[in-house]
Amino acid sequence: MGARLREPPRHPVVRRRRGRLPAPDARVQRPDEEERPLKGEQEFFAAATVEWADAGDGISERVLSRGPDGMLTRIARWAPGTTSGAEVIRHEYVEEVYLLEGELTDLTLQRTFRPGDYACRPPGMPHGPYTTGTGCVMLEIRYSAG
Structure with a gap:
């Protein structure tokens, strides 16, 4: 029997508290994704x-x-x-x-x-x-x- 592939864990949606930055491992939101409660974290893209x-x-x-x-x-x-x-x-x-x-x-x-x-x-x-x-x-x- 082959090993079963697991999906990677999903990071939680960023919920920012006033004065705090989101966690560095927060889920990335791309421009084409569905809207979130706040704009999602985005790493550099072209x-x-x-x-x-x-x-x-x-x-x-x-x-x-x-x-x-x-x-x-x-x-x-x-x-x-x-x-x-x-x-x-x-x-x-x-x-x-x-x-x-x-x-x-x-x-x-x-x-x-x-x-x-x-x-x-x-x-x-x-x-x-x-x-x-x-x-x-x-x-x-x-x-x-x-």
Whole structure:
């Protein structure tokens, strides 16, 4: 009789307590997996393997991780000539943005941002609207303030 193969043990779903990091052996969640209570732990993977998806209005995205309540980490690519609209933007989540390529102009501030520029916006903070003549690529992280 041959030896019976056993499935490897499954690690528990990460349940993070405030101020604590998840255990180093916590289960890995890939972008294509079902949502978990929190964004799962992810070891390095090639972001370029995530396909660009149309996010609408001249923006495409590579979603690197997603969680409940709008938690999201993505690379957003704005095509040249894209505008976020005519209105000032406000939302109910924290948003961090790091500009990787191109230029992004805040039409309210009349100020242009370039690679290496960073923004952190708490819920309700007014910003934008934005436009880009050259196109731009940014890393965007969204999470709940609670």
